[in-house]
Amino acid sequence: MKYDFTSILDRRGRDAWAVDGIGTCPGFAPDAPKEGFDAIPMWVADMNFPTVPTVPQAIIERAKHPAYGYFDPPEEYYDAIIRWHEKRNGVTGLTKECIGYENGVLGGVISALNVLCSKGDNVLLHSPTYVGFTNSLSNNGYNMVLSPLVRDEKGIYRMDFEDMERKIVENRIHATVFCSPHNPCGRVWEHWELEKFTELCAKHNVFIVSDEIWSDILRPGVQHIPTQSVNEDAKYRTIAVYAPSKTFNLAGLIGSYHIIYCPRLQDRVAKESSLCHYNDMNVLSMHALLGAYQPEGYEWCDELRETIAGNVDYACDYITKHFEGVEASKPEGTYMLFVDCTKWCETHGKTIDELEKACWDVGVAVQDGRQFHGPCHIRMNLALPLTRVKEAFDRLDKYVFNA
Ligand SMILES: Cc1ncc(COP(=O)(O)O)c(C=O)c1O
Numbered sequence: 294m295k296y297d298f299t300s301i302l303d304r305r306g307r308d309a310w311a312v313d314g315i316g317t318c319p320g321f322a323p324d325a326p327k328e329g330f331d332a333i334p335m336w337v338a339d340m341n342f343p344t345v346p347t348v349p350q351a352i353i354e355r356a357k358h359p360a361y362g363y364f365d366p367p368e369e370y371y372d373a374i375i376r377w378h379e380k381r382n383g384v385t386g387l388t389k390e391c392i393g394y395e396n397g398v399l400g401g402v403i404s405a406l407n408v409l410c411s412k413g414d415n416v417l418l419h420s421p422t423y424v425g426f427t428n429s430l431s432n433n434g435y436n437m438v439l440s441p442l443v444r445d446e447k448g449i450y451r452m453d454f455e456d457m458e459r460k461i462v463e464n465r466i467h468a469t470v471f472c473s474p475h476n477p478c479g480r481v482w483e484h485w486e487l488e489k490f491t492e493l494c495a496k497h498n499v500f501i502v503s504d505e506i507w508s509d510i511l512r513p514g515v516q517h518i519p520t521q522s523v524n525e526d527a528k529y530r531t532i533a534v535y536a537p538s539k540t541f542n543l544a545g546l547i548g549s550y551h552i553i554y555c556p557r558l559q560d561r562v563a564k565e566s567s568l569c570h571y572n573d574m575n576v577l578s579m580h581a582l583l584g585a586y587q588p589e590g591y592e593w594c595d596e597l598r599e600t601i602a603g604n605v606d607y608a609c610d611y612i613t614k615h616f617e618g619v620e621a622s623k624p625e626g627t628y629m630l631f632v633d634c635t636k637w638c639e640t641h642g643k644t645i646d647e648l649e650k651a652c653w654d655v656g657v658a659v660q661d662g663r664q665f666h667g668p669c670h671i672r673m674n675l676a677l678p679l680t681r682v683k684e685a686f687d688r689l690d691k692y693v694f695n696a
Pocket of ligand 1: 338396397398399400423425472476504506536538544549
């Protein structure tokens with residue numbers, strides 16, 4: 294590999310929840326390990342890899358010029374985004390007017406809902422559900438109606454279209470927040486699934502807020518299909534939100550963007566997002582995006598995909614071979630593994646709290662799956678060097694699942 298996905302980054306004291314947050318927030322963060330174990334961060338969704346070198350190069354280059362006043366993004370900013378979506382997702386016809394800045398993807402999701410709904414409205418989401426949606430929607434006065442994803446005979450999480458339709462009708466739903474690829478289940482939706490989903494939305498006039506923050510992190514050979522590209526109706530009823538933050542490990546820099554084709558929705562979302570007076574681009578984060586969406590960034594992202602696929606294969610094989618009663622469906626995208634421990638807990642007479650505590654005690658800092666509506670689940674972040682993944686699974690074997 295040309296880029297570094299093997300060095301162990303020491304992030305301690307370097308502005309990282311992933312390591313410094315451990316043991317600081319019961320109910321949210323994993324507990325600190327017992328003496329003798331170091332923490333292996335496998336919870337919050339950022340990566341323990343250094344980003345592509347062109348990102349710090351671009352930031353440093355800009356920072357050398359000692360004035361950081363008000364500014365507008367250059368054409369290059371829009372061109373970089375347009376090129377990225379063309380090369381990665383096969384999108385054609387995307388123009389500058391369709392792209393709007395958002396501080397965060399979640400902020401963009403809430404601005405979109407504020408345009409499409411009134412407070413107190415019912416909004417359709419799938420469960421398991423990304424915890425950020427649950428927190429942001431309830432915090433902003435929206436009522437989530439959950440349609441569970443159902444595992445098919447091959448263990449693949451699928452949408453339950455009948456359940457969704459019934460809930461849309463019964464709850465008079467006119468907006469849905471759609472996670473594509475899906476966190477935490479790791480699904481990259483196939484074309485027929487997106488077609489059926491968007492047709493259902495069209496039938497009942499449901500607007501789609503499509504969170505595609507994970508769309509760059511795919512298994513090699515898997516293709517992401519933007520919701521807006523599925524058909525002409527979906528193009529105009531969807532507000533899509535993206536960011537380089539998940540792909541290039543830039544969450545601490547802040548900076549996302551929406552893509553909206555419908556001119557009315559463009560204006561309404563831009564207005565809504567502006568109301569907090571704080572939805573403005575940061576000059577260094579803009580240069581980070583420019584550094585990321587370079588040829589090196591494309592190459593780096595391809596190597597990242599290979600690295601994560603290797604980690605996912607290792608983790609899934611290990612679980613199948615060694616952890617009886619533990620189930621995980623292999624993610625096609627994201628770097629998350631959503632692990633169902635129901636049978637293991639039943640067989641061993643343990644609660645999920647006891648199981649998680651056992652993981653945390655030996656430094657395997659996984660996340661509580663209940664935050665994602667997984668009653669007896671853990672979520673494992675696999676974006677770290679393979680040696681660390683192996684170490685984590687050794688400890689889980691010795692001290693937790695086969696202790
Ligand atoms: C599906 C999804 N949306 C949004 C976010 C957060 O994005 P932001 O920090 O830009 O609000 C995450 C982070 O994990 C996520 O998984």
